[in-house]
Protein backbone atom coordinates (compact mmCIF):
# COMPACT_ATOMS: atom_id res chain seq x y z
CA UNK A 1 0.00 0.00 0.00
CA UNK A 2 1.33 3.35 -0.95
CA UNK A 3 1.96 6.53 0.93
CA UNK A 4 -0.57 9.20 -0.05
CA UNK A 5 0.29 12.90 0.00
CA UNK A 6 -2.64 15.28 0.14
CA UNK A 7 -2.52 19.05 0.25
CA UNK A 8 -4.37 20.73 3.12
CA UNK A 9 -6.91 21.81 0.46
CA UNK A 10 -7.72 18.15 -0.08
CA UNK A 11 -6.05 17.70 -3.45
CA UNK A 12 -4.07 14.50 -3.74
CA UNK A 13 -0.56 15.29 -4.98
CA UNK A 14 1.04 12.91 -7.38
CA UNK A 15 4.76 12.44 -7.10
CA UNK A 16 7.26 9.73 -7.80
CA UNK A 17 9.74 8.84 -5.09
CA UNK A 18 7.81 10.65 -2.39
CA UNK A 19 10.31 9.43 0.19
CA UNK A 20 12.98 11.59 -1.47
CA UNK A 21 10.96 14.79 -1.70
CA UNK A 22 11.03 17.37 1.08
CA UNK A 23 8.73 20.07 -0.27
CA UNK A 24 5.98 19.99 -2.83
CA UNK A 25 3.86 22.70 -4.39
CA UNK A 26 0.12 22.07 -4.71
CA UNK A 27 -1.02 22.79 -8.28
CA UNK A 28 -4.53 23.71 -7.05
CA UNK A 29 -3.96 26.19 -4.23
CA UNK A 30 -0.25 26.83 -4.93
CA UNK A 31 0.57 26.20 -1.29
CA UNK A 32 4.06 24.95 -0.63
CA UNK A 33 3.95 21.84 1.55
CA UNK A 34 6.82 20.65 3.72
CA UNK A 35 6.85 16.94 4.33
CA UNK A 36 9.38 16.58 7.13
CA UNK A 37 10.81 18.33 10.17
CA UNK A 38 13.96 18.07 12.32
CA UNK A 39 13.53 17.15 15.96
CA UNK A 40 15.65 18.47 18.86
CA UNK A 41 18.41 15.93 18.13
CA UNK A 42 18.44 17.06 14.46
CA UNK A 43 16.92 13.79 13.32
CA UNK A 44 14.73 14.32 10.28
CA UNK A 45 11.30 12.88 10.78
CA UNK A 46 8.06 12.38 8.95
CA UNK A 47 4.67 11.75 10.42
CA UNK A 48 2.41 9.19 8.81
CA UNK A 49 -1.26 8.77 9.63
CA UNK A 50 -2.58 5.26 9.01
CA UNK A 51 -6.24 4.30 8.84
CA UNK A 52 -6.35 1.31 11.20
CA UNK A 53 -10.11 0.74 11.35
CA UNK A 54 -13.07 2.11 9.45
CA UNK A 55 -15.60 1.49 6.69
CA UNK A 56 -13.01 2.25 4.02
CA UNK A 57 -9.36 3.14 3.51
CA UNK A 58 -8.12 0.67 6.10
CA UNK A 59 -4.36 0.41 5.68
CA UNK A 60 -4.10 3.62 3.68
CA UNK A 61 -1.23 5.79 4.86
CA UNK A 62 -1.22 9.57 4.65
CA UNK A 63 1.90 11.69 4.97
CA UNK A 64 1.20 14.61 7.34
CA UNK A 65 2.46 17.98 5.99
CA UNK A 66 4.20 20.32 8.44
CA UNK A 67 2.88 23.66 9.68
CA UNK A 68 -0.53 23.83 8.00
CA UNK A 69 -3.98 23.23 9.51
CA UNK A 70 -5.28 19.88 8.31
CA UNK A 71 -9.03 19.36 8.50
CA UNK A 72 -10.52 15.94 8.94
CA UNK A 73 -14.20 15.35 8.31
CA UNK A 74 -16.92 13.97 6.10
CA UNK A 75 -17.09 16.91 3.69
CA UNK A 76 -15.07 17.16 0.52
CA UNK A 77 -12.30 19.73 0.68
CA UNK A 78 -11.01 18.43 3.98
CA UNK A 79 -7.40 17.31 4.06
CA UNK A 80 -8.70 13.87 4.98
CA UNK A 81 -12.23 13.22 3.85
CA UNK A 82 -13.75 10.31 5.82
CA UNK A 83 -17.09 8.98 4.70
CA UNK A 84 -18.79 7.68 7.87
CA UNK A 85 -22.19 8.08 9.57
CA UNK A 86 -20.65 9.36 12.78
CA UNK A 87 -18.17 11.71 11.14
CA UNK A 88 -19.13 15.40 11.18
CA UNK A 89 -18.56 17.54 8.10
CA UNK A 90 -15.61 19.18 9.79
CA UNK A 91 -14.76 16.86 12.61
CA UNK A 92 -11.35 17.79 13.88
CA UNK A 93 -8.20 19.60 12.91
CA UNK A 94 -4.65 18.31 13.02
CA UNK A 95 -1.54 20.43 12.93
CA UNK A 96 2.03 19.24 12.91
CA UNK A 97 4.31 22.00 14.19
CA UNK A 98 7.80 22.62 12.88
CA UNK A 99 9.16 21.16 16.11
CA UNK A 100 7.23 17.96 15.64
CA UNK A 101 4.28 18.42 17.96
CA UNK A 102 1.19 16.87 16.44
CA UNK A 103 -1.84 18.61 17.89
CA UNK A 104 -5.44 17.54 17.40
CA UNK A 105 -8.41 19.79 18.10
CA UNK A 106 -12.04 18.77 17.97
CA UNK A 107 -14.10 21.11 15.79
CA UNK A 108 -17.39 20.72 17.70
CA UNK A 109 -18.14 17.32 16.23
CA UNK A 110 -21.23 15.39 17.36
CA UNK A 111 -19.58 12.07 18.01
CA UNK A 112 -16.45 13.63 19.40
CA UNK A 113 -12.75 13.07 18.86
CA UNK A 114 -11.36 10.37 21.09
CA UNK A 115 -7.87 9.69 22.28
CA UNK A 116 -8.09 6.11 23.50
CA UNK A 117 -11.16 6.05 25.77
CA UNK A 118 -11.07 9.77 26.50
CA UNK A 119 -13.12 12.29 24.58
CA UNK A 120 -10.88 15.28 23.99
CA UNK A 121 -11.27 18.90 23.01
CA UNK A 122 -7.66 19.12 22.06
CA UNK A 123 -4.53 17.16 22.72
CA UNK A 124 -1.07 16.27 21.58
CA UNK A 125 -0.49 12.97 19.87
CA UNK A 126 2.53 10.83 20.69
CA UNK A 127 4.15 8.28 18.45
CA UNK A 128 1.86 5.31 17.77
CA UNK A 129 -1.16 6.81 19.47
CA UNK A 130 -4.53 6.53 17.79
CA UNK A 131 -7.45 8.91 17.60
CA UNK A 132 -10.99 7.83 16.91
CA UNK A 133 -13.03 9.93 14.50
CA UNK A 134 -16.51 8.46 14.10
CA UNK A 135 -16.07 4.89 12.87
CA UNK A 136 -12.44 5.46 11.98
CA UNK A 137 -9.38 4.81 14.06
CA UNK A 138 -6.32 6.72 12.83
CA UNK A 139 -2.86 6.02 14.09
CA UNK A 140 0.17 8.32 13.92
CA UNK A 141 3.74 7.17 13.45
CA UNK A 142 6.75 9.43 13.79
CA UNK A 143 9.29 7.97 11.42
CA UNK A 144 12.96 8.86 11.37
CA UNK A 145 14.61 9.42 8.05
CA UNK A 146 17.91 7.98 6.97
CA UNK A 147 20.10 10.26 4.87
CA UNK A 148 18.45 11.20 1.64
CA UNK A 149 14.95 10.68 2.83
CA UNK A 150 13.77 7.11 2.89
CA UNK A 151 11.79 6.31 6.03
CA UNK A 152 13.78 3.75 7.98
CA UNK A 153 11.95 0.72 9.33
CA UNK A 154 10.02 2.82 11.80
CA UNK A 155 7.28 2.42 14.30
CA UNK A 156 5.16 0.12 12.16
CA UNK A 157 5.14 -2.97 14.36
CA UNK A 158 3.04 -5.66 15.94
CA UNK A 159 -0.58 -4.68 15.49
CA UNK A 160 -0.22 -3.18 12.05
CA UNK A 161 2.08 -5.91 10.79
CA UNK A 162 -0.58 -8.50 11.61
CA UNK A 163 -3.47 -6.38 10.42
CA UNK A 164 -1.70 -5.38 7.23
CA UNK A 165 0.83 -7.98 6.16
CA UNK A 166 1.53 -6.14 2.90
CA UNK A 167 3.07 -3.21 4.79
CA UNK A 168 5.55 -5.48 6.48
CA UNK A 169 6.33 -7.07 3.15
CA UNK A 170 7.07 -3.75 1.48
CA UNK A 171 9.64 -3.02 4.13
CA UNK A 172 11.23 -6.45 4.09
CA UNK A 173 11.83 -6.06 0.36
CA UNK A 174 14.02 -3.03 0.95
CA UNK A 175 17.39 -4.69 0.54
CA UNK A 176 20.94 -3.50 0.00
CA UNK A 177 20.20 -3.32 -3.73
CA UNK A 178 18.15 -0.19 -3.15
CA UNK A 179 20.88 1.45 -1.07
CA UNK A 180 22.18 3.47 -4.00
CA UNK A 181 18.71 4.57 -5.00
CA UNK A 182 18.11 5.88 -1.46
CA UNK A 183 21.56 7.40 -1.01
CA UNK A 184 22.12 8.82 -4.47
CA UNK A 185 21.66 12.40 -3.25
CA UNK A 186 24.08 11.88 -0.37
CA UNK A 187 26.68 10.47 -2.74
CA UNK A 188 26.12 13.33 -5.22
CA UNK A 189 26.41 15.90 -2.43
CA UNK A 190 29.63 14.30 -1.24
CA UNK A 191 31.11 14.36 -4.75
CA UNK A 192 30.15 18.01 -5.28
CA UNK A 193 31.55 19.08 -1.91
CA UNK A 194 34.93 17.35 -2.33
CA UNK A 195 35.10 18.59 -5.90
CA UNK A 196 34.35 22.15 -4.70
CA UNK A 197 37.46 22.19 -2.46
CA UNK A 198 39.73 20.71 -5.09
CA UNK A 199 38.56 22.83 -8.00
CA UNK A 200 38.65 25.98 -5.83
CA UNK A 201 42.31 25.20 -5.07
CA UNK A 202 42.92 24.38 -8.74
CA UNK A 203 41.50 27.69 -9.92
CA UNK A 204 43.55 29.69 -7.43
CA UNK A 205 46.83 27.87 -8.06
CA UNK A 206 46.47 27.71 -11.85
CA UNK A 207 45.43 31.32 -12.31
CA UNK A 208 48.13 32.67 -10.04
CA UNK A 209 51.01 30.42 -11.15
CA UNK A 210 50.35 29.68 -14.80
CA UNK A 211 48.28 32.64 -15.93
CA UNK A 212 50.15 35.10 -13.67
CA UNK A 213 47.01 36.62 -12.20
CA UNK A 214 47.55 38.70 -9.08
CA UNK A 215 47.19 36.37 -6.08
CA UNK A 216 44.12 38.18 -4.70
CA UNK A 217 42.35 38.14 -8.07
CA UNK A 218 43.04 34.42 -8.47
CA UNK A 219 42.01 33.96 -4.83
CA UNK A 220 38.65 35.63 -5.44
CA UNK A 221 38.08 33.38 -8.48
CA UNK A 222 39.02 30.24 -6.51
CA UNK A 223 36.85 31.14 -3.51
CA UNK A 224 33.91 32.04 -5.76
CA UNK A 225 34.12 28.69 -7.57
CA UNK A 226 34.38 26.91 -4.20
CA UNK A 227 31.38 28.72 -2.66
CA UNK A 228 29.13 28.11 -5.66
CA UNK A 229 29.94 24.38 -5.85
CA UNK A 230 29.92 23.76 -2.09
CA UNK A 231 26.55 25.45 -1.87
CA UNK A 232 25.22 23.30 -4.69
CA UNK A 233 26.61 20.25 -2.94
CA UNK A 234 24.64 21.13 0.14
CA UNK A 235 21.43 21.63 -1.76
CA UNK A 236 21.27 18.84 -4.30
CA UNK A 237 17.68 17.56 -4.19
CA UNK A 238 17.21 18.88 -0.67
CA UNK A 239 14.84 21.64 -1.55
CA UNK A 240 13.31 20.54 -4.77
CA UNK A 241 14.07 17.92 -7.41
CA UNK A 242 14.71 20.77 -9.88
CA UNK A 243 17.77 21.62 -7.79
CA UNK A 244 19.54 18.78 -9.62
CA UNK A 245 18.93 20.42 -12.98
CA UNK A 246 20.13 23.75 -11.61
CA UNK A 247 23.30 22.10 -10.28
CA UNK A 248 24.03 20.60 -13.68
CA UNK A 249 23.40 23.94 -15.43
CA UNK A 250 25.81 25.73 -13.06
CA UNK A 251 28.45 23.07 -13.62
CA UNK A 252 28.00 23.49 -17.37
CA UNK A 253 28.50 27.27 -17.07
CA UNK A 254 31.65 26.59 -15.05
CA UNK A 255 32.87 24.18 -17.74
CA UNK A 256 32.48 26.90 -20.36
CA UNK A 257 34.24 29.43 -18.10
CA UNK A 258 37.11 26.98 -17.62
CA UNK A 259 37.49 26.61 -21.37
CA UNK A 260 37.60 30.39 -21.83
CA UNK A 261 40.09 30.66 -18.93
CA UNK A 262 42.28 28.13 -20.72
CA UNK A 263 41.90 25.38 -18.13
CA UNK A 264 41.16 22.23 -20.14
CA UNK A 265 41.83 19.90 -17.20
CA UNK A 266 39.29 21.66 -14.98
CA UNK A 267 36.80 21.71 -17.86
CA UNK A 268 37.16 17.96 -18.47
CA UNK A 269 36.82 17.17 -14.74
CA UNK A 270 33.73 19.39 -14.56
CA UNK A 271 32.17 17.68 -17.50
CA UNK A 272 32.80 14.21 -16.09
CA UNK A 273 31.24 15.38 -12.81
CA UNK A 274 28.16 16.59 -14.74
CA UNK A 275 27.76 13.13 -16.25
CA UNK A 276 28.22 11.53 -12.85
CA UNK A 277 25.58 13.71 -11.13
CA UNK A 278 23.22 13.26 -14.07
CA UNK A 279 23.52 9.48 -13.82
CA UNK A 280 23.17 9.38 -10.04
CA UNK A 281 20.77 12.11 -9.08
CA UNK A 282 18.24 12.73 -11.81
CA UNK A 283 16.40 9.48 -11.20
CA UNK A 284 17.00 6.39 -9.07
CA UNK A 285 19.83 4.62 -10.92
CA UNK A 286 19.96 0.96 -11.75
CA UNK A 287 22.95 -0.98 -10.48
CA UNK A 288 25.02 -0.58 -13.65
CA UNK A 289 24.14 3.12 -13.93
CA UNK A 290 25.07 3.62 -10.27
CA UNK A 291 28.47 1.96 -10.74
CA UNK A 292 29.25 4.07 -13.82
CA UNK A 293 28.06 7.22 -12.01
CA UNK A 294 30.24 6.55 -8.96
CA UNK A 295 33.28 5.72 -11.11
CA UNK A 296 32.81 8.95 -13.05
CA UNK A 297 32.53 10.94 -9.82
CA UNK A 298 35.73 9.35 -8.52
CA UNK A 299 37.43 10.01 -11.88
CA UNK A 300 36.41 13.69 -11.81
CA UNK A 301 37.70 14.11 -8.25
CA UNK A 302 40.94 12.24 -8.98
CA UNK A 303 41.58 14.35 -12.09
CA UNK A 304 41.01 17.68 -10.40
CA UNK A 305 42.89 16.48 -7.30
CA UNK A 306 45.94 15.44 -9.31
CA UNK A 307 45.89 18.80 -11.07
CA UNK A 308 45.36 20.94 -7.99
CA UNK A 309 47.08 19.39 -4.95
CA UNK A 310 50.76 19.54 -6.07
CA UNK A 311 50.45 23.01 -7.56
CA UNK A 312 48.52 24.32 -4.56
CA UNK A 313 51.21 23.05 -2.19
CA UNK A 314 53.88 24.61 -4.39
CA UNK A 315 51.94 27.89 -4.60
CA UNK A 316 51.37 28.07 -0.86
CA UNK A 317 55.04 27.27 -0.16
CA UNK A 318 56.14 30.08 -2.47
CA UNK A 319 53.61 32.44 -1.03
CA UNK A 320 54.65 31.72 2.56
CA UNK A 321 58.35 31.83 1.54
CA UNK A 322 57.83 35.30 0.06
CA UNK A 323 57.28 36.77 3.53
CA UNK A 324 60.34 38.29 5.17
CA UNK A 325 60.20 36.77 8.66
Ligand SMILES: [Zn+2]
Nearest residue numbers: 007009026029
Ligand atom coordinates in the same frame (compact mmCIF):
# COMPACT_ATOMS: atom_id res chain seq x y z
ZN1 LIG B 1 -3.69 22.64 -2.26
